[in-house]
Amino acid sequence: KKGMMIHLKFSAKNMKGIDAYAAVYFEKKNGEKIEGNNSAYRSKNGQLAVYKSIKPAYDDAVYKDLQLFMPYTEINISKGKHDLKLDADIILSNGDMVKHLEEREFWFER
Numbered sequence: 105k106k107g108m109m110i111h112l113k114f115s116a117k118n119m120k121g122i123d124a125y126a127a128v129y130f131e132k133k134n135g136e137k138i139e140g141n142n143s144a145y146r147s148k149n150g151q152l153a154v155y156k157s158i159k160p161a162y163d164d165a166v167y168k169d170l171q172l173f174m175p176y177t178e179i180n181i182s183k184g185k186h187d188l189k190l191d192a193d194i195i196l197s198n199g200d201m202v203k204h205l206e207e208r209e210f211w212f213e214r
Contacts, residue, residue: 107175112192114205116158116165123197124160126205128172129153130179133187133209138180145178148199152180158194185213 110128130138130152140146140153147153154172181188192205 105175105177107173107177110154110172110174110190110192112167112170112172112205114167114170114194114203116160116167116194116202118163119160119165119202120163121159121161123157124202125155125157125195125197126167126170126172127153127155127193127195128174129191129193130174131189131191132181133189135189138188140178141180142178145174152178179212179214181212181214183214185211188212 112126129147132138138152139150145152145154154174156170156172187209188211189207189209191207193201194203194205195201
């Protein structure tokens with residue numbers, strides 16, 4: 105499949121043995137959420153997203169290159185060139201956000 109490989113670099117402190125996940129949410133640059141069509145690529149509120157489970161083995165765990173993949177076919181927008189944004193977070197399995205990693209703007213053309 106063609107798509108976007110997302111690389112995250114971060115440290116997880118005081119999370120040894122705790123189930124969590126890295127989450128990347130997609131929206132338009134103006135903050136309007138992009139709806140996900142496929143349950144494998146959407147959040148509980150329907151926003152386009154991709155997730156990867158983590159369970160740090162150390163109190164100070166360093167993730168140098170955690171990779172997540174978003175197929176282009178899942179980006180639910182009309183034809184044309186769009187200014188988009190992704191928002192990366194670390195979230196506990198109960199849904200509480202641990203750490204906001206970053207926001208990154210990009211453009212996508214269908």
